[in-house]
Amino acid sequence: MDRLTALLEVYPPITHGITAITLSAGDGLEQHCENNCSVIYLQNSGSSQVQMFFADSGSEASGVLNSVTIIDLKPGDLLWLPQGKGRFISSVNGAELSHINLAFGDQTQNMLMDTLPQALPIPGSQFDSSDMAPLIQLMTLEALQPRCGQSVVLNRLAEVLLVKMLRYIIAHHTIETGVLGGLADLRLAKALTAVHQNPAFSWNLENLAHTAGMSRTAFSQQFKRVVGYTPADYVTHWRMRIACQRLLHGKEGIGQIGEQLGYQSETAFRRAFRRALGIPPGEYKKQQLEQAA
DSSP states (O other), X not given: OOTTHHHHHHXXXXXXXXXXXXXXXXXXXXXXXXXXXXXXXXXXXXXXXXXXXXXXXXXXXXXXXXXXXEEEEOTTOEEEETTOOEEEEEOSSOEEEEEEEEEOSOOTTOHHHHTSXXXXXXXXXXXXXXXXHHHHHXXXXXXXXXXXXXXXXXXXXXXXXXXXXXHHHHHTTOOOSHHHHHHHSHHHHHHHHHHHHOTTSOOOHHHHHHHHTSOHHHHHHHHHHHHSSOHHHHHHHHHHHHHHHHHHHOOOOHHHHHHHTTOSSHHHHHHHHHHHHSSOHHHHHHHHHHHHO
C-alpha cells in the first residue's frame, strides 16, 4: 500500500457544497465556513485576493481577530484552507473562482487536520492544474443538478482532487511538519505507512526505527521533530482515530474493536481510550450520536 491510501481510508473527504463565484471589477465577498469545513478555491480566470482573519494566540476566547493573511491568486492557482476560517475575497479587475467545502468526518483525534497550516496556496505555475479545472467543473455541474447517487459521485471526485493535492504537497515538501511532513521524509514515511497499514501490530521504538532504517535515537528525535508526536503517542492516536470511526460506523463491540487494534483485553483498550479522549468509548459514542441527531 502507498503512503496516501491508508490515510485517506481513515480521513475520507466529504463534500458539503460547491459553488461558482463571479466577482466584477472592484467586488468583494465575505465568507465563513461552518462545521469545521475545509475550503478549496480554484482560480478559473482573472485575479483575486483572499484575506483570512485569525485569532492570535491567547485571544481566541475573546473572539478578537487580530491576524490577517493575504494571498493573491492567478488563473490556475489553488488555495486550500484546511480549517476554513473567515475570509474576504476581492478582485480589482474581475475574477471567476470555484469554491468547494469539504469535511473530513469527526474532528476527534484528527491528526491530519490538526497538523496542517492555516493556508496552503498551490501556484498553478508549479502545480499541474490543467486537469484540475475539468475535475472541479465536473464537481460543480454535478452539484447543480441533483440526481441519484449525487453525494457518492461528489465525494469520489473530492477524493481524486485531494489525492492530487496531497501528491503535490508530499512531492514538493510543501509541508515540513505533521503527518504530511513525515510522509514526505522517505525514511519516516516507511514507519508511518507501516503503522497506518497495520495498527494492531505491537509497534515499539525498536521495530519502528528498524522499519525506517535508522537508529533508535536518530529515529525518535527525527520523528518527534517532524511529525510532532513521539512514535508511541502517534501509534496510540492513530489507533484511537480508527476506534472512533468503528464505534460510530461499525458493528463491532468495544471488546472486538480493542482486539482489532492490538489491545490484549477490553479493559486495556478502555483504559487507553479514556486516557486519550478523556471519556470511556461508550460515552464517546453516545455523545457523538446525540450531536448528530
